[in-house]
Amino acid sequence: MMDKKIVTFGEILLRLSKENNSRLSQGRQFNGDFGGSEANVAVSLSVLGDNVEYVTRVPDGPIGNAALMHLREFGLDTSHIVKGGDRLGTYYFESAASMRNSVVVYDRNNSSFYSLKHGDIDWAPIFDDAKIFHCSGITCAMSKDALDTTFDALELAERMGVEITCDINYRKNLWHYPGANAKATLHKLMEYSSFIFGDQNEWEVGSSLKHIPFEAIDSSYKIDEDAYIAYFKELQKQFPRCKRMLIALRNQIASSHHTLTGVLYSDGKLYKTKIYDINPVVDPMGCGDAFVAAFIHARMKWDDDQRCLDFAIAASAIKNTIIGDQNLAIEDEIIEVMNH
């Protein structure tokens, strides 16, 4: 029998980028990859061997079918994906080089997901055999209907005993619909969740507590454990139902030289792991999603928070070496890096 499934919900995006650090204005050919945070988490979980269903809305036509074929290639259950609307959400990505930062240009107005209507998705059959529902702040930022659809799902998941995990995933360039309130919404999303993931800045947006700087220039850096314990104790007051709070810590020393680690707070205990010194970073897009997926996967396998954090950060570190938004690292490969 299949293991109980993990469900993720969000907008799958077509990512268009140029090759070899070329600017968006250079060359004639675009590379097309698929991204979208929740799709990235779903693909990564499936690569790790989990039973995953991905829910979204795509156009009814060749481009929507291409997205579905991509998801199915990775073994995802796509049976409740809704078809309709005009176009697939897209983003343009220019990678960072030397002193030049990366560029993300969203082109997702009037996408099929953008025009999803509250009520389009019937969550009850989706959650029937589900164990975990994973969602993210990006979905709540898209439209009022996407927000309402997410909160319908959260309420039902809670009633049906499906565990909720979330990635705060604050994207300042979204949140355009009338009445959009990122801070209040993200806080509410976090209140539902038993695992909360985010980077330092996202935790600050969701909690209004100033983040602790992470300034590692190599692996020898020591994080201030007392400061994190005090920080997490304050967070726990705001999110009393949360069982595991995770902060991904990244310092960009140069565009292709990053240090990366993460901290976890669970049952009043702080866990830390090694600091990866990644040079060169090939493609950092989606390394947060790799972290989320690997931690969820690990928690279902091992009742050992330290091992789960070690595994999740190793997975996220490997993602930095893989082109595209999705982590294609398998479990054995991650374990090898984590034990190195």
Ligand SMILES: O=C(O)C(=O)C[C@H](O)[C@H](O)CO
């Ligand atoms: O930024 C977004 O909305 C995306 O979902 C695109 C990327 O895949 C995502 O940011 C990676 O985490």
